[in-house]
Amino acid sequence: MPMLDIKNLTLEMVAGDTTIKALDKVNLTVNTGEIRALVGESGSGKSLIVSAICGALPSQWRMTADRMSWKGENLLSMSKYQRREVMRRDIAVVFQNPQTSLDPSATLGEQLEESIPDEFVEGYWFWQRAQHRKRIAISTVHKVGIKQHKHYLNAYPHQIPSDIGQKFMIAMALVSQPKLLIADDPTRGMEPTTKTQILKLFTRLNQTRSLSILFVSHDLLAIASMSHSMTVLYAGQTVESGKMKHIKKRPLHPYTKALLDSAPSFRKDLPPKSQLPTLGGSIPTLQHLPIGCRLGPRCPRAQRACVSRPAVRHIHDHTYNCHFPLHMEKL
C-alpha cells in the first residue's frame, strides 16, 4: 500500500509573462517500509519535490497535482493545521545544508530538545521533564554516531564541522519517531567511513522500525547499496522508476544508463585510466528547457518523435518515459 502517493505533480513559476515548468508531471510513490531513492542531477527538481511535500514552497510557485495523498488522506485539500500535524508527527525531513537550516542563535542541544514531542517526555515536575528531555537528546545523538555529546550539545551551529551538522539534522528528524523520513542529500561531502555509518543507520531503522525513507541524492553507490526502488528525474521529468534490481540490471532509459555508467565502481571490467562513457552537453537551465523529452538534445538515441513528450509506459511495476528505450528486444 502506498504511503505517500504523488501523481502528475506540476510546478510552475510565473516569471514576467512566461511560465517556467520546473516540474512536469512527476509521479512518485513511497510504499510502507520501503527505501525509495530519488535520483537526479542538480537542477532536476529533487529539492523542489521535497519542499512540495512539506508544503514549504515559496508563494510564487504554482502547484497542481492530480493526486497527492498521505496514507489515503488528501494532502492538497487538508487544512493548514492538519497538514502541519502530519508534518510534525509522521514525516520528518533532513534538509540539504545543515549549516543554513539550523538556527544559528541557539545551541544544538536546545534545538534538539525543542523538537522532542511532549508526549515522549515523562515526569510530573518541570525538572524531571527537563532531565528526561536531556536524556532523550543524548541517546538520540549517540544513535546517529556522535560520541562527544557534551561538547556538541553545547555548541552553536557555526562551531561544528559539516558532517556533524548533517548527523545532527538526522538526529533531529528521528527524535519524533516519524513514519517517513525524507533525506535530502544526507551524505553529501562525507568521507566513506561516515557515509557507511549513516547508511547502516538508515537500513537498521528501516528494518527494525519499518521506517520508510525517501532518499534524495545523486550518489549512486550509496543509493544502490541500500534502497529497494528508485525514481530517476531529469530536468523536472520522471524518466524511469522501478525496483532497484531491475533498473540496475536493465535500465530502459538512456539517461539511467548514462547515470549508472558514470560510477566507475559499478564496473569491474573497466580498465584503469580509460575514458568513461558520458552524455555530451550539459544540463539545460530552467529558462532554456527543450520541448518534448527534455533529454532530447543530449540523447544518443534521439529521433524525430522525441520532440513530443513521451507518455508513461509500464512493464509490471517498472515505468519509463521514452520513445526508444534500450534493451527492448530482450524483454
Next chain:
Amino acid sequence: MTDIMQVDGLTFRHNDKKRWLKKPEIFELGPIDLTVQRGETIAIIGENRAGKSLLAKLLVGAIPADEGVIELNSHKYLAKYNQLNSQQKRTHDIRMILQHSSESMNPSVPVGRVLDEPLRLNTKLTEAERKPLIEEMLTKVGLLREHYYFYRHMLSDGQQQRVSLARAIILRPKVLIADEPFAALDPSIRSQTVNLILKLQQEMGMAFIFISHNLGIVRHIADRVIVMENGHIVEEGKTETIFRWPEHAITKKLIVAYQSLITTNTIGE
C-alpha cells in the same frame, strides 16, 4: 620515469596562543616526504581534518610552511620563504584547482579576464599574444571561443569547472594539484571532467595530485595513493596494492567502508 618533484621534510605547525583557562590547540603536519614522477597521478585520501587540503596548499605555496625543501625540476625552494622571484617560478610549475571552482572565480570580470590574470602576472607576453593563447586554452578544455566574454553566472557547473581547469593549466605546469575536484559535480558532468583531465594529462604529460573522497574515481585514475591521518602520511603505495592489501588501520577502515558499499551491490543482483 624521471622525478619531477621531490618534497623533503615539509612541516607545518599551527598553535593558538595559550589563553586564560584554554588549552592551546596544536596541529602539526608532517614531516612529509614525497616524490612525484612525470605524468603520474597521485590521490590523497583520508578522513576529515587529516590535513589533506593543508598539504595541497603547502605544496602550491598558498600557505608558507615552517620547514622543508621542495625540489621542483631540479630547482630548490625552501618552503618556508615565499620570495617573490622564486614564487613566480613556482606558480609556473605547480598550479592548483580549488575546492569550490564556482566560488574561486571573480564574479565581476568575464572568463577571458579570469584566464588573462595568471598570464599577465607571470609571463612577459603582450596582450596580442595572450589572447590567442587564452582562446586556444578554452577550446582545449571543451569550451567555445565566445566564452571569453561570458561571466561566471552565465556558465553551468561543469563549464565553471572547465574554466578553473583552464586557469590551472594555462601556464603549462609540470604539476597540477586539485582539492576535491569532483565532489561538487553531478554524475554525468563528473565523468566528463574525469575524461578531460585524463586526456589533458596524456597530451601535456603533467603530474596530477588530487584529494578525493570518491574511492571509485581514485581507483580508476590514480597510479599511487597516499593515506593521511592527523597530519602524517600513514601509508603509501600503488593503487591496486592499497585497495587489495591495506595495512594501516585507517586505510583498512576506508577501504572496508568502500568495499561494503560495492559488495552489497553485487549481492543485490
